[in-house]
Amino acid sequence: MxxxxxxxxxxxxxxxxxxxxxxxxxxxxxxxxxTTGRSKMAMMGGSRKGLFRKISPIGDLSVSIVPVLDQRVEEGNSVEKHLLQFYINRLRSYRRYAHALEMSLWMTDKRYFPMSYRDVAIRLDLIAKVHGIEHAENYFNSVPKQLKGLAVYSALLYCYAREKSVEKAEALMQRMRDLGLDRSAFVFNVLLSLYYKADNYEKLDSLMQEMEEKGIARDIYTYCICLKVNAAQSNVDGIEDILRTVESDSNLASDWFFYTTAGDAYIKVGHLDKAFAMLKKSEELIExxxxxxxxxxxxxxxxxxxxxxxxxxxxxxxxxxxxxxxxxxxxxxxxxxxxxxxxxxxxxxxxxxxxxxxxx
Known part of the structure; x- marks a missing residue:
């Protein structure tokens, strides 16, 4: 051709x-x-007879996987919670959100496993992706108070950021401040990323200042956002300052993603040789x-x-x-x-x- x-x-x-x-x-x-890869295969059953082997060929998201799950139990096989959690995350990683949500619901509605903070947060995210943000908000409002921790609030905040709903994200962030749930870099990173995508650098700078005032240390993802901001503003000196800061801080574990982000930043400002050097550093951390x-x-x-x-x-x-x-x-x-x-x-x-x- x-x-x-x-x-x-x-x-x-x-x-x-x-x-x-x-x-x-x-x-x-x-x-x-x-060994990690082999252990994951073992968790999934390791053979074609395993539960995940029966679910994986169902690529059509309009076809329910519930009958497969029900049959597994009817045949006398045990289905443990940690395996279901692993399968849900696996389905999410392959963007099979509808099937992951079915399994999440089946885990509690059919197997009666209790929900953890993380289970609730993941389900909220899946509902937003499958049914939309309004359904996710309704689910959030229905969650018992004892399960509404940082993970669940953060999940909703992330959903708002993904929808680029600045006002809703800001309102939720204020609610999290009032509840004392604003003490992690992750929460700030979600909002920082939203401001970056909205080209609202004034609010981004203000939020960075808030982090500093509250003694919340920037993590590697905060610095990735900073790299993108400096690249968008064609600030080469800013990019290089961030690189020096990260590489000189023993508390920051720079990873492949940081260096590919740095590579992207240099590409954006036209420094292709430096971008190439960043990709080489990323290669060293492939794992x-x-x-x-x-x-x-x-x-x-x-x-x-x-x-x-x-x-x-x-x-x-x-x-x-x-x-x-x-x-x-x-x-x-x-x-x-x-x-x-x-x-x-x-x-x-x-x-x-x-x-x-x-x-x-």
């Missing part, structure tokens, strides 16, 4: 996968060959995670570094199980370099792996 034909194919393919929400397409955390390879493929492509794209792809295949998102990332990258020969080769490789890439 010609370049234009391949581009159309993959644009349609990405849209198709996103619409279908097929398990395995968005592997934000994939199993590796490490066998598929999402990092996906990010690096995209960013090296933005820098026009085809040789780095191909090098990262080989590392990807060596250290991590590659799922559909990984194949889409590398093919889309190579299309930008007009490398049809490599695209066709990798597409054939992907096609040969199809029976595996749709499974965990």
């Amino acid at each position: 010609k370049l234009g034909d391949w581009s159309r194919v993959f644009n349609n393919l990405k849209t198709h996968f996103d619409f279908k929400n097929v398990l395995g397409v968005f592997p934000y955390s994939t199993s590796t060959t490490t 066998g995670r598929g999402i990092v390879y996906d990010n690096l493929l995209t960013r090296y492509t933005t820098l026009g570094k085809k040789e780095e794209v191909l090098r990262i792809w080989e590392l990807y295949k060596t250290y991590v199980k590659v799922y559909n998102k990984g194949y889409i990332a590398i093919i889309c990258s190579l299309l930008k370099f007009d490398d049809i020969e490599s695209v066709e080769k990798i597409f054939d490789e992907w096609e040969s792996q199809t029976p595996h890439t749709f499974k965990l």
Whole structure:
């Protein structure tokens, strides 16, 4: 096929996968060959007979997974709460929110497991994603007072931020202040990110000042937001000040995400050599995670570094199980370099792996 034909194919393919929400397409955390990866497989049953193996092929979100769950119990199998919690998080990571919500409800309505703060927070988030913010607000109002802790308030705040509802987010934040639930960097980061996206730097600066006055230390994600703000304002000195601050603070564990964010900041201000150096630092902190390879493929492509794209792809295949998102990332990258020969080769490789890439 010609370049234009391949581009159309993959644009349609990405849209198709996103619409279908097929398990395995968005592997934000994939199993590796490490002990951790094997232990996760063991938790999920380890074989095709496991509960998750029966749920995973149901990619159509209009098809309920409740009958599968009910059958599991009817067959005399035990279903423990910690496993259900693990499965719910797994479904969330693959954007199968409707199925994750079904499992959350089944966990309490059919198995009568008590809810923790975290369970309530996750359910609230899922309700917002599946049914909308009004349903999430109704659920929040129905939650017993003893379960309305920081996690639940933070979940609603995050939902407001995702909807870019500045007024509602600010009102909830004030309520959290009144209740003494404003003592974590995470809460401030949610609102800081919202102000950044709304280009409201005056309120962002005021909120940063509030953090300082309350003695709330900035964490690595606070500094990531600061990197984005400085990049948006073309403040190269500000970007470099943040890098020096983070790298000199032993209490801050800079991770791959921090350095890819720094790379993005340098790209935005046109310092491509410095962006390249940040991506190299990010590579040193990969820790066998598929999402990092996906990010690096995209960013090296933005820098026009085809040789780095191909090098990262080989590392990807060596250290991590590659799922559909990984194949889409590398093919889309190579299309930008007009490398049809490599695209066709990798597409054939992907096609040969199809029976595996749709499974965990």
